[in-house]
Amino acid sequence: MIVITSPHIEEERIAEIVRQIENSGVQAHVSRGTDRTVIGIIGKADPHLAEHIRSMKGVENVIKISKSYKLASREFHPDDTIxxxxxxxxxxxxxxxxxxxxxxxxxxxxxxxxxxxxxxxxxxxxxxxxxxxxxxxxxxxxxxxxxxxxxxxxxxxxxxxxxxxxxxxxxxxxxxxxxxxxxxxxxxxxxxxxxxxxxxxxxxxxxxxxxxxxxxxxxxxxxxxxxxxxxxxxxxxxxxxxxxxxxxxxxxxxxxxxxxxxxxxxxxxxxxxxxxxxxxxxxxxxxxxxxxxxxxxxxxxxxxxxxxxxxxxxxxxxxxxxxxxxxxxxxxxxxxxxxxxxxxxxxxxxxxx
Amino acid sequence: MIVITSPHIEEERIAEIVRQIENSGVQAHVSRGTDRTVIGIIGKADPHLAEHIRSMKGVENVIKISKSYKLASREFHPDDTIxxxxxxxxxxxxxxxxxxxxxxxxxxxxxxxxxxxxxxxxxxxxxxxxxxxxxxxxxxxxxxxxxxxxxxxxxxxxxxxxxxxxxxxxxxxxxxxxxxxxxxxxxxxxxxxxxxxxxxxxxxxxxxxxxxxxxxxxxxxxxxxxxxxxxxxxxxxxxxxxxxxxxxxxxxxxxxxxxxxxxxxxxxxxxxxxxxxxxxxxxxxxxxxxxxxxxxxxxxxxxxxxxxxxxxxxxxxxxxxxxxxxxxxxxxxxxxxxxxxxxxxxxxxxxxx
Amino acid sequence: MIVITSPHIEEERIAEIVRQIENSGVQAHVSRGTDRTVIGIIGKADPHLAEHIRSMKGVENVIKISKSYKLASREFHPDDTIxxxxxxxxxxxxxxxxxxxxxxxxxxxxxxxxxxxxxxxxxxxxxxxxxxxxxxxxxxxxxxxxxxxxxxxxxxxxxxxxxxxxxxxxxxxxxxxxxxxxxxxxxxxxxxxxxxxxxxxxxxxxxxxxxxxxxxxxxxxxxxxxxxxxxxxxxxxxxxxxxxxxxxxxxxxxxxxxxxxxxxxxxxxxxxxxxxxxxxxxxxxxxxxxxxxxxxxxxxxxxxxxxxxxxxxxxxxxxxxxxxxxxxxxxxxxxxxxxxxxxxxxxxxxxxx
Amino acid sequence: MIVITSPHIEEERIAEIVRQIENSGVQAHVSRGTDRTVIGIIGKADPHLAEHIRSMKGVENVIKISKSYKLASREFHPDDTIxxxxxxxxxxxxxxxxxxxxxxxxxxxxxxxxxxxxxxxxxxxxxxxxxxxxxxxxxxxxxxxxxxxxxxxxxxxxxxxxxxxxxxxxxxxxxxxxxxxxxxxxxxxxxxxxxxxxxxxxxxxxxxxxxxxxxxxxxxxxxxxxxxxxxxxxxxxxxxxxxxxxxxxxxxxxxxxxxxxxxxxxxxxxxxxxxxxxxxxxxxxxxxxxxxxxxxxxxxxxxxxxxxxxxxxxxxxxxxxxxxxxxxxxxxxxxxxxxxxxxxxxxxxxxxx
Missing domain, CATH: 3.20.20.70 (Aldolase class I)
Structure with missing residues (x-):
């Protein structure tokens, strides 16, 4: 899960987002770009978390990298179901x-x-x-x-x-x-x-x-x-x-x-x-x-x-x-x-x- | 309801469509064009009829002119519901x-x-x-x-x-x-x-x-x-x-x-x-x-x-x-x-x- | 710009992606997650770069964070054009x-x-x-x-x-x-x-x-x-x-x-x-x-x-x-x-x- | 081409539509239904006509039965082009x-x-x-x-x-x-x-x-x-x-x-x-x-x-x-x-x- 912040976000806002992420038991990894700061989330996040973070001020987008389904995924079950x-x-x-x-x-x-x-x-x-x-x-x-x-x-x-x-x-x-x-x-x-x-x-x-x-x-x-x-x-x-x-x-x-x-x-x-x-x-x-x-x-x-x-x-x-x-x-x-x-x-x- | 027939339909096929329409208690009105024959249905047709006629051979399309809903329509109930x-x-x-x-x-x-x-x-x-x-x-x-x-x-x-x-x-x-x-x-x-x-x-x-x-x-x-x-x-x-x-x-x-x-x-x-x-x-x-x-x-x-x-x-x-x-x-x-x-x-x- | 890699990508493949990014004059910032490695690109990338990286093996997706238009953007020109x-x-x-x-x-x-x-x-x-x-x-x-x-x-x-x-x-x-x-x-x-x-x-x-x-x-x-x-x-x-x-x-x-x-x-x-x-x-x-x-x-x-x-x-x-x-x-x-x-x-x- | 009129259209309006159709050199065939009157157009109509009739008052819809392209059609050229x-x-x-x-x-x-x-x-x-x-x-x-x-x-x-x-x-x-x-x-x-x-x-x-x-x-x-x-x-x-x-x-x-x-x-x-x-x-x-x-x-x-x-x-x-x-x-x-x-x-x- 990747959090994309708004351009020109203040530092304390970033800190607040990181705190919320880490409170939920996963790690945050901050990467500062020219225009925008990107925060990567490392670990198995609660499905809730993405939605919560997306609604925070200073957050432009949250991109889910892992899929929200698990049992249906090929990664979970590599062989064809027969x-x-x-x-x-x-x-x-x-x-x-x-x-x-x-x-x-x-x-x-x-x-x-x-x-x-x-x-x-x-x-x-x-x-x-x-x-x-x-x-x-x-x-x-x-x-x-x-x-x-x-x-x-x-x-x-x-x-x-x-x-x-x-x-x-x-x-x-x-x-x-x-x-x-x-x-x-x-x-x-x-x-x-x-x-x-x-x-x-x-x-x-x-x-x-x-x-x-x-x-x-x-x-x-x-x-x-x-x-x-x-x-x-x-x-x-x-x-x-x-x-x-x-x-x-x-x-x-x-x-x-x-x-x-x-x-x-x-x-x-x-x-x-x-x-x-x-x-x-x-x-x-x-x-x-x-x-x-x-x-x-x-x-x-x-x-x-x-x-x-x-x-x-x-x-x-x-x-x-x-x-x-x-x-x-x-x-x-x-x-x-x-x-x-x-x-x-x-x-x-x-x-x- | 209007029935559009395929080009070059035979006469007995038209007759069969007309018979099916009239069997259901409404009237058929045949209008022969240059390319296609069009059959208008006059009277309150069973909702079923359109579907039945559409599945007949020689029928290219059936166009419903009246709406399939009645109680929800403005025609049935001209005043605003409050x-x-x-x-x-x-x-x-x-x-x-x-x-x-x-x-x-x-x-x-x-x-x-x-x-x-x-x-x-x-x-x-x-x-x-x-x-x-x-x-x-x-x-x-x-x-x-x-x-x-x-x-x-x-x-x-x-x-x-x-x-x-x-x-x-x-x-x-x-x-x-x-x-x-x-x-x-x-x-x-x-x-x-x-x-x-x-x-x-x-x-x-x-x-x-x-x-x-x-x-x-x-x-x-x-x-x-x-x-x-x-x-x-x-x-x-x-x-x-x-x-x-x-x-x-x-x-x-x-x-x-x-x-x-x-x-x-x-x-x-x-x-x-x-x-x-x-x-x-x-x-x-x-x-x-x-x-x-x-x-x-x-x-x-x-x-x-x-x-x-x-x-x-x-x-x-x-x-x-x-x-x-x-x-x-x-x-x-x-x-x-x-x-x-x-x-x-x-x-x-x-x-x- | 963020590069999302495939799960289980090998280290040398990541290195190759990073090399290609840095060859084009911008910086790469690697962030290793549980499932996937994410590579952030820092600096003003050539519009070409995203397309080039997306076509590399081991790359699942490239997400553009900055917009591809500039003169038309509100960021470039904050006041209304009259x-x-x-x-x-x-x-x-x-x-x-x-x-x-x-x-x-x-x-x-x-x-x-x-x-x-x-x-x-x-x-x-x-x-x-x-x-x-x-x-x-x-x-x-x-x-x-x-x-x-x-x-x-x-x-x-x-x-x-x-x-x-x-x-x-x-x-x-x-x-x-x-x-x-x-x-x-x-x-x-x-x-x-x-x-x-x-x-x-x-x-x-x-x-x-x-x-x-x-x-x-x-x-x-x-x-x-x-x-x-x-x-x-x-x-x-x-x-x-x-x-x-x-x-x-x-x-x-x-x-x-x-x-x-x-x-x-x-x-x-x-x-x-x-x-x-x-x-x-x-x-x-x-x-x-x-x-x-x-x-x-x-x-x-x-x-x-x-x-x-x-x-x-x-x-x-x-x-x-x-x-x-x-x-x-x-x-x-x-x-x-x-x-x-x-x-x-x-x-x-x-x-x- | 079929003209569908609005419900409760007056007779003189129908007559006007028919006159406009016949002025353009094709025939009109009026068919009065329970709710609506339908006017069929017989003959090769000018491509213009449909658009003209559609914009007339009292007309709910005009349905084209023949296709607007000719040279590209299978009817015009039954054999495959090679x-x-x-x-x-x-x-x-x-x-x-x-x-x-x-x-x-x-x-x-x-x-x-x-x-x-x-x-x-x-x-x-x-x-x-x-x-x-x-x-x-x-x-x-x-x-x-x-x-x-x-x-x-x-x-x-x-x-x-x-x-x-x-x-x-x-x-x-x-x-x-x-x-x-x-x-x-x-x-x-x-x-x-x-x-x-x-x-x-x-x-x-x-x-x-x-x-x-x-x-x-x-x-x-x-x-x-x-x-x-x-x-x-x-x-x-x-x-x-x-x-x-x-x-x-x-x-x-x-x-x-x-x-x-x-x-x-x-x-x-x-x-x-x-x-x-x-x-x-x-x-x-x-x-x-x-x-x-x-x-x-x-x-x-x-x-x-x-x-x-x-x-x-x-x-x-x-x-x-x-x-x-x-x-x-x-x-x-x-x-x-x-x-x-x-x-x-x-x-x-x-x-x-």
Whole structure:
């Protein structure tokens, strides 16, 4: 931590800053420049200290050199975290594919899609039972009933399941039915939710907030890790920028950046990042080339009639199967393993409009 | 609602879109252009319909002409909403000032600050008992005990109180102790929290999300209004942009824009919007000139030692008192009433460092 | 300047960094922390040095403490710059109002508008003869002929004139006809244009780039100042953000920030910042409250038929005159002088549709 | 083009809007909804018309359905543009690699780097002789002398050359020495420069402005195309967002989006997009997977001592050569051809520090 003082600060003011620093049990190291005096702080400072010093008169800026998160950092945990659930490995050189509809609609819908995800080579079934919606009059999800249908489908076809949990009070019931808990972009800093997720064992997929920096995102992960749950994966799903042609701006460099800063697996979500079906396949491949540890992709047997309108970004089953076929060849060039899809892509064509 | 089709769409596809529209109980009006066919939807469409049509093949875009929120809109409620709490009016031509520390620290601190807020002419005491913090190791607030201290201080000096509520399960206890519930920027789309706040009677100050559009903000208000609580005020607190010199970018045009779109009072928060004490006074005056119905300003008797480090954006008591004196003259030029501060500003000087 | 090294850097690497620093004629001051070693640079470093050191191995970051601009800085020139042109003072406690159409259209149009600007109390006539347009097929301006018409109108009514210059080769001709040269937002970093403007004496109004930081903006001003032209004023005209309801996001805090960092006058442009006529009056008042040294406002006698379509953000003459009347009362509360408009606002009503 | 009127507009106002539309030679088609009346415009409207109608009273919004650029659009020119220069093809299924230093420094430097680019399999030598720099005191480039050195190096090793041109008056001299003209991000809307580039035959690489939308970018290309030069390629080099860890945010979805909207080749610049050497290799591969038609990559034999400080984002020669080796395998999986590098990567190791 480095304290930059204002130009022309008086000596007694510097002395006061040094006294405050040393009172908190760390050392201060004063370095007088031509314009400004800089005070280095040596030792493990209380997270509080930076904020306290920044609010003192005569202080122009306080620059944190060490990161504010610890358990999430690569320095603390040099090896890749590999999360293992029912035999599926997430992290390291494994490539995991999560596919499914935006929302669970009917038992038949989720059963049929689960069958197709499995047949195409996916390992995880995605589907929302509780949906975060901008306005109160939009479809808000099927609720707990949908979780049950999804669990049945996952069990039947041997798929893990992932679903979004939107509030602390629903964590227990979601964790009972689904394998992986998803935190949505709007909830990345819902700290009570993060704390609650720190108390369970299910892995958590933490989506990046719409305008969250890498640092804030990793600090959000730290809330879960600090609570005792080490099974966190991060998900880049696009950020909000001035460009509105795509639903969000897919910040693919986040994948290698966060893999350097942290040991946690990074999953890419090309569906929400682009919001346009015709971009999903290309950006899935780009995600793998960027080093993503996995993908979460919307797929629907009848996207024109999806319950949430996110059909516009959902792949048809045959597109999904063909894409996974392509990943088989691409993954090894990018240091990843990816198993073969089980059925020929033609088998998926019947759903195509 | 207008549907824009892809160029060269086939006639049977247009017919299918029209059929889907009319099936939902509204009328379709087809207009064939040189390049594209446009289908207007006449009547009150289901909120679902836009999303459904957008996901159909042959549809390039669906443009909503009517707004997705209703109760929050100026069209629905042409007159300004005026929220009245214990004799204080918020909205219309009243200017309300909320002042106080970022966090409640001790009973003495909040009592002293309350006395000064009242003496300077403020009507509402702000103070956080539960604090949303980026990292899990930062000070998280005093908790319920702090709410009690704040209530005591408010009662003693005849001030309303406002405090942030961070999760649905804390709404009831916060509503018991504080007059106004604040929803923080990170929780603007915590829909479970919004729904819960729709079930109480206390007024709610809804801060704009860090990267929320006006439309998303008003839709968030709609969640509370639709739940049955009509007492919502909006708070512009800066948005996240590429400019990082200020803590956020203060989007002051949001004040007149939202007052046109909605009947709800708009409060400005120059402290969080700028994050720098030396800008707060100027931007408070700019907020009043922009037509704000009120202000929420951080003030601390010892900002150098504030518990959260937000001291850097807190005014000293005499700055706060002087500023309110200035607003007395400014407010009438901007169509607002503002009562005189009770004590001369010199009385506040002792807290100045 | 502070160099932050990577964790676990070897001693010889530190020595190499120190050697490179000292070779450039400044001193290095090494400070070893728990995690990282920090090297302070003492003395006036070559602007090159930071960039050179940042590219060395073992260097994690280089933080500049001193600013890269000098002539534009408040530290270099503590007093406000006051630009005086033909008796009109811009800067300090003077409030200057520039008004007129987006584009010069006909001699009659600019004559009539000039008369109204003068009558309402404005001091400067604005008008574009060369227009920067997103697409090549839009109206590109009248050209040099328009400059002459504008000069005639300015001379006739005793107004200064301001016009946009878009390329180095047009600087001389624009400077011959107009008093103040405007650099548009798209040209803020057109360095050849800036250099050329450094060689003339006419004042320059430098608009902030659509996504320019304060630092980049002041560095752009530095190009002009370093060329020998001290008469630079800055213009905040809104930045590009995710919010598209307004044409741009009006970053009004830029006014007091830049006035702290620099001695140059700051002009606000509420017309381009909002892009909506119904917001211009309110945001003009907010600009004055934020401390702006002047305003540049679009006004048109027939905005429905303006040549560029910017009519949508142009005030009608009576709105303009009324607004200036209001500024008379507001300006003194914000530390500014503003002279009375010469004619009653009713006189302007005939142009109102 | 669709005109959306304000709610409760009077009939005579609608009639006036219709009259104005029909006066300009196109047809108006009125469609009365529950809330609002919508007027469709049928026929090829003057680009002016939208702007004119938008500024009329009673008009809430005008939505353009057709694009404002024509020559750049895929609709106008369905086949991929393939630019051929001295036997090198850019566009379609060809993958072109441009490599070299940020700035030309000495004849020896550029000769040595050219040799390595060629040996590694690159086809184009990049290097700046005129450098756009934020502040006036930074290194501004070698100037024309540098162009000559670069031409000599290109001729000697059989490489095309690309260099940035910053002002209209330098277009001719740059075009004499270099094969491809680069327009930098700050000049994307320097319309005089674009117009001048429309008058030459050399291909132009048009970098996306730091905060330019796809639409503005393609309109900038339209300026060059409309001037008569059909050889335009677009370059995605990152946009400015709130995230500052990387130099810019690499908007890789721009590659497939712009390839859908336009027939022009799209080149990716992972060096400027990320600003960090350790991300360049990964993001180069992601660019190819996203479908880029080529890459422009900074490479330097001694990046620690680069003249501009952009060394921090420059690859070492062996990294560059290894990366190109990897592209050989990756390109065919992404529908692109890429020729083998000529020498083993070990040959490049001597430059590695």
């Amino acid at each position: 999360i293992e659930v029912k035999g599926v490995k997430i992290g390291g050189n494994n490539l995991v594919v999560m596919g499914g509809p935006c929302a669970v609609e009917t038992p038949e819908q989720i059963d049929e899609i689960a069958r197709l995800v499995k047949a195409a080579g996916g390992q995880v079934l995605r589907g929302g039972a509780f949906k975060p919606r901008t306005g109160p009059y939009s479809f808000q999800g099927i609720g707990i009933e949908g979780l049950k249908w999804m669990k049945d489908a996952g069990d039947k076809y041997g798929l893990l399941t992932i679903t979004e949990v939107m509030a602390p009070e629903f964590v227990d019931v979601c964790a009972e039915y689904a394998d992986i808990m998803q935190v949505g972009t709007r909830n990345m800093q819902n700290f009570d939710l993060l704390r609650k997720l720190g108390t369970i064992n299910n892995p958590v997929l933490l989506k990046r907030g719409m305008s969250a920096t890498y640092d804030e995102w990793l600090n959000a992960a730290e809330y879960i890790l600090a609570g005792g749950n080490p099974n966190v994966m991060l998900c880049e799903r696009g950020i909000r920028t001035f460009e509105t042609y795509t639903r969000n701006t897919f910040d693919l460099a986040a994948v290698p950046v966060v893999q350097q800063l942290s040991h946690l697996p990074v999953i890419a979500d090309p569906s929400h990042a682009t919001g346009r079906r015709e971009l999903v396949e290309t950006m899935t491949k780009a995600s793998v080339a960027a080093g993503a540890n996995g993908l979460i992709i919307e797929m629907h047997t009848d996207p024109d009639n999806s319950a949430t309108g996110d059909g516009v970004q959902s792949l048809f089953p045959d597109q999904f199967a063909n894409l996974l076929k392509e990943l088989e060849q691409l993954a090894p060039l990018c240091g990843k393993k990816f198993d073969t899809a089980k059925e020929p892509a033609e088998a998926f064509r019947e759903w195509k409009k | 929220i009245e709490v214990k004799g204080v009016k918020i909205g219309g031509n009243n200017l309300v000032v909320m002042g106080g520390p970022c966090a409640v620290e001790t009973p003495e601190q909040i009592d002293e600050i309350a006395r000064l807020v009242k003496a300077a002419g403020g009507q509402v005491l702000r103070g956080g008992a539960f604090k949303p913090r980026t990292g899990p190791y930062s000070f998280q607030g005093i908790g319920i005990e702090g709410l009690k201290w704040m209530k005591d201080a408010g009662d003693k000096y005849g001030l309303l109180t406002i405090t942030e509520v961070m999760a649905p399960e804390f709404v009831d206890v916060c509503a018991e102790y504080a007059d106004i519930m604040q929803v923080g920027t990170r929780n603007m789309q915590n829909f479970d929290l919004l729904r819960k706040l729709g079930t109480i009677n206390n007024p709610v100050l809804l801060k704009r999300g860090m990267s929320a559009t006006y439309d998303e903000w008003l839709n968030a208000a709609e969640y509370i209004l639709a739940g049955g609580n009509p007492n919502v005020m909006l708070c512009e607190r800066g948005i996240r942009t590429f400019e990082t010199y200020t803590r956020n970018t203060f989007d002051l045009a949001a004040v007149p824009v939202v007052q046109q779109l909605s009947h709800l009072p708009v409060i400005a928060d120059p402290s969080h919007a700028t994050g720098r004490r030396e800008l707060v006074e100027t931007m408070t005056k700019a907020s009043v000139a922009a037509g704000a119905n009120g202000l929420i300003i951080e003030m601390h008797t010892d900002p150098d030692n504030s518990a959260t480090g937000d001291g850097v954006q807190s005014l000293f008591p005499d700055q706060f008192a002087n500023l309110l004196k200035e607003l007395e003259q400014l407010a009438p030029l901007c169509g607002k009433k503002f009562d005189t501060a009770k004590e001369p500003a010199e009385a506040f000087r002792e807290w100045k460092k | 630009i005086e042109v033909k008796g009109v003072k811009i800067g300090g406690n003077n409030l200057v109002v520039m008004g007129g159409p987006c584009a010069v259209e006909t001699p009659e149009q600019i004559d009539e508008i000039a008369r109204l600007v003068k009558a309402a109390g404005g001091q400067v006539l604005r008008g574009g003869a060369f227009k920067p347009r997103t697409g090549p097929y839009s109206f590109q301006g009248i050209g040099i002929e328009g400059l002459k018409w504008m000069k005639d109108a300015g001379d006739k009514y005793g107004l200064l004139t301001i016009t946009e210059v878009m390329a180095p080769e047009f600087v001389d001709v624009c400077a011959e006809y107009a008093d103040i040269m405007q650099v548009g937002t798209r040209n803020m970093q057109n360095f050849d244009l800036l250099r050329k403007l450094g060689t003339i004496n006419n004042p320059v109004l430098l608009k902030r780039g659509m996504s320019a930081t304060y630092d980049e903006w002041l560095n752009a001003a530095e190009y002009i100042l370093a060329g020998g032209n001290p008469n630079v004023m800055l213009c905040e005209r809104g930045i590009r953000t995710f919010e598209t309801y307004t044409r741009n996001t009006f970053d009004l805090a830029a006014v007091p920030v830049v006035q702290q960092l620099s001695h140059l006058p700051v002009i606000a442009d509420p017309s381009h910042a909002t892009g909506r006529r119904e917001l211009v009056e309110t945001m003009t008042k907010a600009s004055v409250a934020a401390g702006a040294n002047g305003l540049i406002i679009e006004m048109h006698t027939d905005p429905d038929n303006s040549a560029t379509g910017d009519g949508v953000q142009s005030l009608f003459p009576d709105q303009f005159a009324n607004l200036l009347k209001e500024l008379e009362q507001l300006a003194p509360l914000c530390g500014k002088k503003f002279d009375t408009a010469k004619e009653p606002a009713e006189a302007f009503r005939e142009w109102k549709k | 630019i051929e220069v001295k036997g090198v093809k850019i566009g379609g299924n060809n993958l072109v690699v441009m490599g070299g230093p940020c700035a030309v420094e000495t004849p020896e430097q550029i000769d040595e780097i050219a040799r390595l680019v060629k040996a590694a399999g690159g086809q184009v030598l990049r290097g700046g002789a005129f450098k756009p720099r934020t502040g006036p005191y930074s290194f501004q480039g070698i100037g024309i002398e540098g162009l000559k050195w670069m031409k000599d190096a290109g001729d000697k090793y059989g490489l095309l050359t690309i260099t940035e041109v910053m002002a209209p008056e330098f277009v001719d001299v740059c075009a004499e020495y270099a094969d491809i003209m680069q327009v930098g991000t700050r000049n994307m809307q320097n319309f005089d420069l674009l117009r001048k580039l429309g008058t030459i035959n050399n291909p132009v690489l048009l970098k996306r402005g730091m905060s330019a939308t796809y639409d503005e970018w393609l309109n900038a290309a339209e300026y060059i195309l409309a001037g008569g030069n059909p050889n335009v390629m677009l370059c995605e080099r990152g946009i400015r967002t709130f995230e500052t860890y990387t130099r810019n945010t690499f908007d890789l979805a721009a590659v497939p989006v712009v390839q859908q909207l336009s027939h022009l080749p799209v080149i990716a610049d992972p060096s400027h997009a990320t600003g960090r050497r350790e991300l360049v290799e990964t993001m180069t591969k992601a660019s190819v997977a996203a479908g880029a038609n080529g890459l422009i990559i900074e490479m330097h034999t001694d990046p620690d001592n680069s003249a501009t400080g952009d060394g921090v984002q420059s690859l070492f020669p062996d990294q560059f050569a290894n990366l190109l080796k990897e592209l050989e395998q990756l390109a065919p999986l992404c529908g692109k051809k890429f020729d083998t590098a000529k020498e083993p990567a070990e040959a490049f190791r001597e430059w590695k520090k």
